[in-house]
Amino acid sequence: MSVLSRLLTYTRDYRGWVSGATACSVLNKLFDIAPEILIGMAVDVVVNRQDSLLARWGVSTLHQQLAWLGVATFVIWFLESFFEYLYSVLWRNLAQRVQHKLRLDAYRHLQRLPSGEVEKRSTGSLLALLNDDVNQLERFLDGGANSLIQVLTSVILVGATFFYLSPLVAALAFLPIPLILVGAFFFQRRLQPRYAEVREQAARVNARLNLNLHGLINIQSYGTEDFEADRVEKESLQYQESNRRAIALSSAFTPVLRMAILAGFLCTLIVGGQQCLEGKLSAGSYSVLVFLTQRLLWPLTGLAATSDLYERAMASASRILDLLALPAVDLNAGAQLQPAEVRGEIVFENVHFAYPERGSVLHGVDLTLPAGKTTAVVGSTGSGKSTLVKLLLRFLETNQGSIRLDGQEVQSLSRRSLRRCFSLVSQDVFLSDDTVRHNIAYGSPEGDDARLIEAAGVAEAEEFVLSLPGGLDARLGERAQQLSGGQRQRLAIARAVYRDAPILILDEATSAVDNETEAALARSLRRVCADRTTLIIAHRLSTVRHADCIHVLESGRIVESGTHEQLVGRNGVYARLWDIQTGAVSL
Numbered sequence: 001m002s003v004l005s006r007l008l009t010y011t012r013d014y015r016g017w018v019s020g021a022t023a024c025s026v027l028n029k030l031f032d033i034a035p036e037i038l039i040g041m042a043v044d045v046v047v048n049r050q051d052s053l054l055a056r057w058g059v060s061t062l063h064q065q066l067a068w069l070g071v072a073t074f075v076i077w078f079l080e081s082f083f084e085y086l087y088s089v090l091w092r093n094l095a096q097r098v099q100h101k102l103r104l105d106a107y108r109h110l111q112r113l114p115s116g117e118v119e120k121r122s123t124g125s126l127l128a129l130l131n132d133d134v135n136q137l138e139r140f141l142d143g144g145a146n147s148l149i150q151v152l153t154s155v156i157l158v159g160a161t162f163f164y165l166s167p168l169v170a171a172l173a174f175l176p177i178p179l180i181l182v183g184a185f186f187f188q189r190r191l192q193p194r195y196a197e198v199r200e201q202a203a204r205v206n207a208r209l210n211l212n213l214h215g216l217i218n219i220q221s222y223g224t225e226d227f228e229a230d231r232v233e234k235e236s237l238q239y240q241e242s243n244r245r246a247i248a249l250s251s252a253f254t255p256v257l258r259m260a261i262l263a264g265f266l267c268t269l270i271v272g273g274q275q276c277l278e279g280k281l282s283a284g285s286y287s288v289l290v291f292l293t294q295r296l297l298w299p300l301t302g303l304a305a306t307s308d309l310y311e312r313a314m315a316s317a318s319r320i321l322d323l324l325a326l327p328a329v330d331l332n333a334g335a336q337l338q339p340a341e342v343r344g345e346i347v348f349e350n351v352h353f354a355y356p357e358r359g360s361v362l363h364g365v366d367l368t369l370p371a372g373k374t375t376a377v378v379g380s381t382g383s384g385k386s387t388l389v390k391l392l393l394r395f396l397e398t399n400q401g402s403i404r405l406d407g408q409e410v411q412s413l414s415r416r417s418l419r420r421c422f423s424l425v426s427q428d429v430f431l432s433d434d435t436v437r438h439n440i441a442y443g444s445p446e447g448d449d450a451r452l453i454e455a456a457g458v459a460e461a462e463e464f465v466l467s468l469p470g471g472l473d474a475r476l477g478e479r480a481q482q483l484s485g486g487q488r489q490r491l492a493i494a495r496a497v498y499r500d501a502p503i504l505i506l507d508e509a510t511s512a513v514d515n516e517t518e519a520a521l522a523r524s525l526r527r528v529c530a531d532r533t534t535l536i537i538a539h540r541l542s543t544v545r546h547a548d549c550i551h552v553l554e555s556g557r558i559v560e561s562g563t564h565e566q567l568v569g570r571n572g573v574y575a576r577l578w579d580i581q582t583g584a585v586s587l
Helices: 003-010 012-051 062-111 115-119 123-165 167-174 176-214 216-221 225-250 253-277 283-325 385-392 415-419 436-440 449-458 462-467 485-499 515-529 564-570 573-582
Strands: 346-355 359-369 374-378 400-405 422-426 503-507 533-538 549-554 557-562
Touching (some): 003 283, 012 123, 012 283, 062 123, 062 283, 123 167, 123 176, 123 283, 167 253, 167 283, 176 216, 176 225, 176 253, 176 283, 346 385, 359 385, 359 557, 385 503, 385 533, 422 485, 436 485, 449 462, 462 485, 485 515, 503 515, 549 573, 564 573
Parallel strands (some): 374 533, 374 549, 422 503
Antiparallel strands (some): 549 557
């Protein structure tokens, strides 16, 4: 199925809008062409006087004929302007509606894609798709669709008038049209891959800029501004070059069409004039043909710009529709689980998992998290710790083995209801550009002030929250960059407390803060974890020393288990890591 067919299928809910906008475009073009016919009738009145067409219609005197032409001209210009207003409103509002629907559907679909699919794409590429590609389609619907409809309408209406007045002149005037259409398709086929390349390169520029803006402090601290500017320049030059190749081809379209138009105009001018001199064609009809030749052929030059818009739009639509065609997960499929029903016992049994690109990560992991207890999993980077969390929350699915929550296979539970049973605090804290209130009560329409303050107090965030201008109503700004890392983590912990889910997951929650902040966060976490099933993922062992049980994960296998004191006393992997982190031994 072509991109256009897929797009039309996707936008079938807007058929009423499309029909109304199309009708207004056709009517506008009908009244836009009519003045040329009135000019011909005016020439006919002046030349033929009492033998004019209007006289034969019963408008006897010359003054009445001219008055009739004046009234008709006013009505036609009014209707032409009225339908121009209507089609402009309808097409532009349709463009906004389709733009909104595409962006929202693409974003919602993106949220339901398997995490592996999302991780294969850069943030910049996804931003380009959700913004630039959607906007390209909006630009086409704003003006390009109307242009195509009006060109087709012009050909039909003017052609009918031509054949009525002089079949011979019509046949000669229409001779260039096949050449124009063949040329349009010729250019279109060659423009399509060039504009696809333009969209891909635009995504690369977005990806580079997005990455650099997020890492601006690091770029400045390393003094690599010129290096990164050169990399941006390289990507931008490649984008410029891909555009240059597309522009070089699309710009040749109009000059080629001008020569075809000239041929049609000369045929009308010479052959029509000869017929008029021979008395086979009236002066008024000849005037109509001359004026309408421009109306027939000149709009076809707009096919260059319209084709340009169309190809850009189709290249962008293809990227969006390809994303929407990716199989997404149904977040509500499976048994429903209520958080109030959850005790919190979690069992990993013989769990194996391998990433397609990285190979096997987990090898037969057996792990039990008793209800109401704090369990820690520690290990070096890449040992598979965070993969356990993704499997538990069903961002990934096991290749072999099972994961059970209170005896139920998590794969039998709906993802949405399963995830409602967890509060997650990760190293990469997500805080929105909103108030403190909405960030702590994230996902709740209205936050209860007493509960919010209590949650902030448990997370030891109450003091700094209330010191902010506006307190709970203080806006954090983009990514809450004005807060310290410890303050952001405290808000994340307060959010977990406010959610009050039966199971808490701390995934490297204190790895990015200093020792003093970590100690303060540890106090907060001990209060949060009390009588709650808690899974702590960490490589800093000071974070987990108070856990009820610690499991050491190495190369995808559990190699040691026990309390902190037991593991230190065994002089195994954990003891070696502890000695290194406390400075007892050096690497």
